[in-house]
Amino acid sequence: PYRQSERKSMYMQYALDLVEKGHAYYAFDTSEELEAMRERLTAARVVQPQYNSITRTQMKNSLTLSEEDVAARLASGDPYVIRVKIPRKEEVRLHDMIRGWVMVHSSTLDDKVLMKSDGMPTYHLANIVDDHLMRITHVIRGEEWLPSAPLHVLLYKFFGWEDTMPEFAHLPLLLKPDGNGKLSKRDGDKLGFPVFPIDWKNQETGETAAGFREQGYLPDSFLNFLAFLGWNPGDEREIFSMEDLIEAFSIERIGKSGTKFDIAKAKWYNEQYIRAMPISDLAKFFTADAAADGVQVAGVKAESIVQILRERVTFPAELWTQGKFIVLPLEHFDEDIASKKWNQDAVKVLSAYAQSLENFTGEFDSSTAKSILESAADSEQIKLGKVMQAVRLATTGSGVGPGLMEVFAILGTEELAKRIRFALASLTVID
RNA sequence: GGUCGAUUCGUCUAGGGGUUAGGACGUAUCCCUUUCACGGAUAAAACACGGGUUCGAUUCCCGUAUCGACUACCA
Numbered sequence A: 001p002y003r004q005s006e007r008k009s010m011y012m013q014y015a016l017d018l019v020e021k022g023h024a025y026y027a028f029d030t031s032e033e034l035e036a037m038r039e040r041l042t043a044a045r046v047v048q049p050q051y052n053s054i055t056r057t058q059m060k061n062s063l064t065l066s067e068e069d070v071a072a073r074l075a076s077g078d079p080y081v082i083r084v085k086i087p088r089k090e091e092v093r094l095h096d097m098i099r100g101w102v103m104v105h106s107s108t109l110d111d112k113v114l115m116k117s118d119g120m121p122t123y124h125l126a127n128i129v130d131d132h133l134m135r136i137t138h139v140i141r142g143e144e145w146l147p148s149a150p151l152h153v154l155l156y157k158f159f160g161w162e163d164t165m166p167e168f169a170h171l172p173l174l175l176k177p178d179g180n181g182k183l184s185k186r187d188g189d190k191l192g193f194p195v196f197p198i199d200w201k202n203q204e205t206g207e208t209a210a211g212f213r214e215q216g217y218l219p220d221s222f223l224n225f226l227a228f229l230g231w232n233p234g235d236e237r238e239i240f241s242m243e244d245l246i247e248a249f250s251i252e253r254i255g256k257s258g259t260k261f262d263i264a265k266a267k268w269y270n271e272q273y274i275r276a277m278p279i280s281d282l283a284k285f286f287t288a289d290a291a292a293d294g295v296q297v298a299g300v301k302a303e304s305i306v307q308i309l310r311e312r313v314t315f316p317a318e319l320w321t322q323g324k325f326i327v328l329p330l331e332h333f334d335e336d337i338a339s340k341k342w343n344q345d346a347v348k349v350l351s352a353y354a355q356s357l358e359n360f361t362g363e364f365d366s367s368t369a370k371s372i373l374e375s376a377a378d379s380e381q382i383k384l385g386k387v388m389q390a391v392r393l394a395t396t397g398s399g400v401g402p403g404l405m406e407v408f409a410i411l412g413t414e415e416l417a418k419r420i421r422f423a424l425a426s427l428t429v430i431d
Numbered sequence B: 001g002g003u004c005g006a007u008u009c010g011u012c013u014a015g016g017g018g019u020u021a022g023g024a025c026g027u028a029u030c031c032c033u034u035u036c037a038c039g040g041a042u043a044a045a046a047c048a049c050g051g052g053u054u055c056g057a058u059u060c061c062c063g064u065a066u067c068g069a070c071u072a073c074c075a
Helices: A004-021 A031-043 A066-074 A122-132 A143-159 A220-226 A240-247 A263-277 A280-294 A298-312 A317-327 A334-339 A344-359 A366-379 A384-396 A404-426
Strands: A024-027 A081-084 A091-096 A100-105 A113-115 A137-141 A166-169
Touching: A004 A081, A004 A113, A004 A122, A004 A143, A024 A066, A066 A113, A081 A143, A091 A143, A091 A166, A100 A143, A113 A122, A137 A143, A143 A166, A220 A240, A220 A263, A240 A366, A263 A298, A280 A298, A280 A317, A298 A317, A298 A404, A317 A404, A334 A384, A344 A366, A344 A384, A344 A404, A366 A384, A366 A404, A384 A404
Parallel strands: A137 A166
Antiparallel strands: A024 A081, A081 A113, A091 A100
């Protein structure tokens, strides 16, 4: 690990080297003087008030002050910064792997501070020195850095490191879904979805921001989603594992334009990954969430429940919330459904079904569950379709859910009969 | 304001001098399903605008518009 503060003196040496070569200079201007200069320029309708090849001639720096004056100020410990001396007229060409050649005229650049008055380097200096020393071959960063890239290539040139200058690739930005600016950390989860990969707590304000991980976005799925924001393999495949991504990726196929963050697609990816996940892994989510609610669920049972639920959820946590009705005792019935669907026919069919279940011995699976139900309806001369919703209500308490016969198979005859008896005792036919 | 960058369905994008401009998400309809979902099918939906260049432009060039980034002794 490196610490910028530990490398302080080294950066200073490089900065001094630039001063010696005439590519940088000392500046003694106070912040008030800087401010005054900007105000003066603004008042004079100068389009771009900045410390540059023109204005530096009117400021306090080693270019305008006498050598003795500069030496005296340095010796007396006057605060100073070291600024880069941007050439007045020069085309700066920079190659970007994504955007191609970008041309900028040096007259639009300003004399950026390289060493701050506290003796620390600015990003620009540290970046170039570190990358050179560490033999960095590729600088891959967000597009917001594109405007300062010309300064960076100039610095490589001033240091005489042009031959080993890294390749640049400026990535398109992630934009807010409403199209208003780049997606930023500060947006937190005000947008209705997280911005941080994991829960994040602001130490100063104590605020916590929700993370994608905690919201139930699976790592592989999220990675896949993210990789496709601004990049695509050129064919129509969309599901890529980390290995696939490494195999297929190339910087050249990265897009140029900003990308709006679409959470609906992230959810779709999550659903795809959940459906492709091994049942045993899914079951672990179920048992863990159950345990958190103080309920112990056997692994085998969890697997069978998760099996019929996996196609219906976006997040793993929904496995438990949508499936717990199977392991928890049935207590409530959806009143709306009850008022609409609970009728005399349902009572007849269910009574007969409960009776058959109580007498049943043998292997009970979804198809036997169904055939027994069908014969119960037949014996009462009632069409099953007419009472199906009532059957669901009586056994699950709700009007919607996974395949009923599959649920019955997991419940087993005893629990099923018990639930039906309970429903029969609890619900009353209104009309 | 200035500099730089970008612009194909609502969104992510493929494509690229002659195409019915392709896919995915989302949306709608239908099928499947004794619920809801899954799945299947279908549909609506795009080359920002104006000039060139060209036999022909969505594609190349120039403008305009729009969006974005940057414009600190922050990164």
